[in-house]
Amino acid sequence: MHRVEGTAAGRGDLRRSGQRLSSDIDLLVTPEQLRAAVEVVRGLGYGAPTDHVREDGLPQLHFTLVHERGELPPVELHWRVHWYERNFSRERLLPPAVDPLGQWRPPPAHELVALLLFYARDGFIDLRLASDLSAWWDVHGAELGPGALGELLHLHPALARVIPAAARVAEKTVGLPAARILGDAGGLDLRERIAVRLANPNPHSSRPQLYADMGLIDGLLMPPGDFKAFVRRNVLPPPEVLDQQARDAARRHARSPLGRGVGMLGRYGLTMTRLLRPPETLR
Numbered sequence: 046m047h048r049v050e051g052t053a054a055g056r057g058d059l060r061r062s063g064q065r066l067s068s069d070i071d072l073l074v075t076p077e078q079l080r081a082a083v084e085v086v087r088g089l090g091y092g093a094p095t096d097h098v099r100e101d102g103l104p105q106l107h108f109t110l111v112h113e114r115g116e117l118p119p120v121e122l123h124w125r126v127h128w129y130e131r132n133f134s135r136e137r138l139l140p141p142a143v144d145p146l147g148q149w150r151p152p153p154a155h156e157l158v159a160l161l162l163f164y165a166r167d168g169f170i171d172l173r174l175a176s177d178l179s180a181w182w183d184v185h186g187a188e189l190g191p192g193a194l195g196e197l198l199h200l201h202p203a204l205a206r207v208i209p210a211a212a213r214v215a216e217k218t219v220g221l222p223a224a225r226i227l228g229d230a231g232g233l234d235l236r237e238r239i240a241v242r243l244a245n246p247n248p249h250s251s252r253p254q255l256y257a258d259m260g261l262i263d264g265l266l267m268p269p270g271d272f273k274a275f276v277r278r279n280v281l282p283p284p285e286v287l288d289q290q291a292r293d294a295a296r297r298h299a300r301s302p303l304g305r306g307v308g309m310l311g312r313y314g315l316t317m318t319r320l321l322r323p324p325e326t327l328r
Contacts, residue, residue: 069109069119075135076103076124086110086120094122097286105278126162128278129268133158133201153188157181157226158197158204161211165266168259169214169244179219192228203268205230210237210266214244240265242320257312280306 074082083094087110094108107123125134137155151159160181164174194212198205209231215221224231233241240262248255260279267275277283281302300308 069121071107071121071123073123073126073134073138075139079103079108079122079124082122083108083110086122089117090114091117091120095289097283097289126159127166127207128274129162129203129207129266129271130201131203133162133197133204137197153185154193154197156185157189158194158208161208161215162204164215165207165211165262168255168262169211169218169240169246170248170255170259172218172246175215175218175246178215178221182219182221186222189226191225192230193226195228195230198230206234206237206268207266209233210240213237213241217241217244218246236265239320243316245319254312254315257309258316260309261313261316280309 072082087093090113091110092113094104094110096104096108098104103124105128106125107121110120110122112119123134125131126138138151138159140149150156157178160174160178164178167174169175194208198208209223209227210233212221212223212227212231213233216223243258243262243265245258248258250258263279264275282305284302287300287302287305
């Protein structure tokens with residue numbers, strides 16, 4: 046399955062706060078095929094990816110390849126939709142076997158979960174992905190029965206927090222019938238309710254603050270037991286990641302891990318002050 050979309054948090058062209066233009070091509074492949082896929086794309090004139098690689102040889106989400114002559118859009122080779130999951134993308138979004146006719150596609154419930162994950166990954170900011178959900182529901186909503194996502198959340202418990210919250214935000218912004226599609230899985234805990242309150246479809250923050258908003262919502266909705274992964278991803282990333290971010294931003298020197306962490310925690314505090322406003326002002 047492939048998906049052409051706007052860039053995700055930290056990679057997009059923020060021409061105006063919260064608005065990311067579609068500018069790259071996202072391809073989903075299995076982890077075992079990731080390196081081979083890189084070589085295939087490089088054969089089209091793309092440079093080598095520079096993404097940080099973990100101990101298991103995989104990037105956090107994807108490898109980004111940029112065309113060396115700037116004639117083609119960047120390509121992102123994903124092995125999962127979001128760091129919350131390791132198996133959903135592989136088991137639910139990719140064909141179970143080679144499909145030479147290219148006619149296989151995920152069932153509607155699986156597609157909806159993927160769209161909700163994309164929405165959460167972008168921190169529920171602006172209306173682009175919410176509009177995608179609305180358009181998808183107009184075409185496929187009638188195919189889903191009551192509580193259609195409950196079984197998927199049972200099979201993939203790492204998604205049990207993020208998907209109900211994303212559905213509730215989509216209900217507020219574009220009218221997705223969250224209670225109907227979630228069924229018994231629709232209850233929200235405190236962290237999920239806070240994430241829904243922080244959703245901001247019309248942001249006016251600076252670029253660094255937008256990314257902090259995304260990071261805080263990311264932490265609120267992470268699976269239980271993944272706190273260390275969240276800190277390493279959003280608060281105290283490895284020095285090589287900070288170096289890469291400095292190069293991408295054309296800065297001469299990278300921030301120190303401690304300075305980055307303190308600054309991010311401060312921005313999280315600014316985000317949380319929005320909870321002091323009446324709920325209706327957060328719409």
